[in-house]
Amino acid sequence: MLRASQHLLCPGGRLAFVTISIAAGLSPDDHRGAVAAAPPEPDRPDLSDQLRRAGFVDVREEDVTADYLDTTRAWRAARLRHRDTVRPIDPAMYDERLAKGELAIAAIEAGWLRRTLHVARTT
Amino acid sequence: MTTRDEEERRATFDARYQTAILDATRQIEREAVGSDYGNNGFTTVAQADRLIDVLELGAEDLLLDVGAGAGWPGLYLSKRTNCRVVVSDLTVPGMRQANRRAAADGMSDRVRAVVASARHLPFRQDSFDAMVHTDVLC
Numbered sequence: 001m002l003r004a005s006q007h008l009l010c011p012g013g014r015l016a017f018v019t020i021s022i023a024a025g026l027s028p029d030d031h032r033g034a035v036a037a038a039p040p041e042p043d044r045p046d047l048s049d050q051l052r053r054a055g056f057v058d059v060r061e062e063d064v065t066a067d068y069l070d071t072t073r074a075w076r077a078a079r080l081r082h083r084d085t086v087r088p089i090d091p092a093m094y095d096e097r098l099a100k101g102e103l104a105i106a107a108i109e110a111g112w113l114r115r116t117l118h119v120a121r122t123t
Numbered sequence: 124m125t126t127r128d129e130e131e132r133r134a135t136f137d138a139r140y141q142t143a144i145l146d147a148t149r150q151i152e153r154e155a156v157g158s159d160y161g162n163n164g165f166t167t168v169a170q171a172d173r174l175i176d177v178l179e180l181g182a183e184d185l186l187l188d189v190g191a192g193a194g195w196p197g198l199y200l201s202k203r204t205n206c207r208v209v210v211s212d213l214t215v216p217g218m219r220q221a222n223r224r225a226a227a228d229g230m231s232d233r234v235r236a237v238v239a240s241a242r243h244l245p246f247r248q249d250s251f252d253a254m255v256h257t258d259v260l261c
Contacts, residue, residue: 001242001259004244007248008246008254009254010250014178014252016255017256071155071167075156078151119177
């Protein structure tokens with residue numbers, strides 16, 4: 001994706017993207033818990049370093065994990081408020097999303113998952 | 124992500140976007156993230172506004188939003204800034220929904236929806252002034 005971004009952007013083009021990743025330095029058990037709670041493919045190496053090596057400049061990142069936790073909690077709360085209307089449409093999907101949300105909230109609260117805004121520019 | 128994973132994800136997303144959007148699910152989205160674009164991710168309206176700032180988006184720009192689902196946040200960014208936007212994702216239903224939303228918002232003249240894998244984006248070199256993707260898996 002980074003190479004594609006470099007290719008597709010005009011000189012001086014701006015790139016912004018958000019990723020969810022597993023925190024570094026977790027114990028094997030905690031890492032397994034994070035993997036279970038995270039979206040697929042959350043193991044990402046240092047993206048800022050990758051951006052610089054791909055030729056991007058003005059590379060910076062912002063930790064938006066607190067917002068991620070707030071949003072995940074907000075999804076759970078909204079789904080629970082509308083449970084009686086939404087769950088009958090597809091109970092399995094509703095239950096799965098709720099369960100995944102619970103896992104994610106626990107993982108974020110434990111410091112296992114983080115969400116990051118990456119910003120960079122082409123030369 | 125393997126091709127098989129991508130195909131499975133495409134089938135899941137196709138089913139999602141073919142499902143009639145119920146008022147309650149849209150209300151859940153509004154309450155959780157503040158949007159009403161069929162967004163079920165973690166980028167809120169406030170965070171989308173932040174993207175406008177960091178991308179320094181303006182009406183003269185052409186933006187690419189990769190993995191836009193049904194058009195979030197690319198359509199919103201275009202609506203706020205009047206920039207032209209290409210939204211892309213794996214599924215035809217998602218991109219149809221994005222086109223419908225663009226038409227409903229009177230933005231069809233500056234929106235293109237393209238069905239494409241993030242791994243094989245069918246655009247020419249130096250096509251875009253800005254590019255965004257949020258929690259895209261690829």
